């Protein structure tokens with residue numbers, strides 16, 4: 552599965568800790584992240600992560616583009632609901648695309664725990680069916 556990891560500045564420590572806790576699960580998947588988040592997780596865990604641009608410089612949009620191509624399976628995005636972000640339109644667009652394409656999305660630690668455990672239990676395998684249908688069309 553392809554998993555995107557994103558966190559706003561005040562939530563980065565939480566996502567780093569989450570990534571340490573679930574490193575064995577995450578290591579089995581293809582990981583993507585916005586620039587700064589990805590670097591912090593790499594530094595803390597050594598996980599292999601493809602880093603896009605930093606969020607304010609287009610990273611959210613790059614991940615959104617993968618979603619629009621049905622090329623992203625899970626998004627874990629620890630948002631900071633208490634701080635205004637300069638790239639708020641990009642953030643809203645990313646969340647919207649998750650809803651357009653029915654991509655499992657966790658915007659906080661509580662939901663991320665459920666999502667990652669579901670992933671480990673094989674409950675997100677339906678994404679493979681979506682992939683095979685997409686491949687049939689092309």
Ligand SMILES: O=C(CO)COP(=O)(O)O
Pocket residue numbers: 557558559560584585586587588589604605606607610611642
């Ligand atoms: O701003 C972000 C998501 O909207 C995250 O970007 P960084 O990981 O580069 O800080």
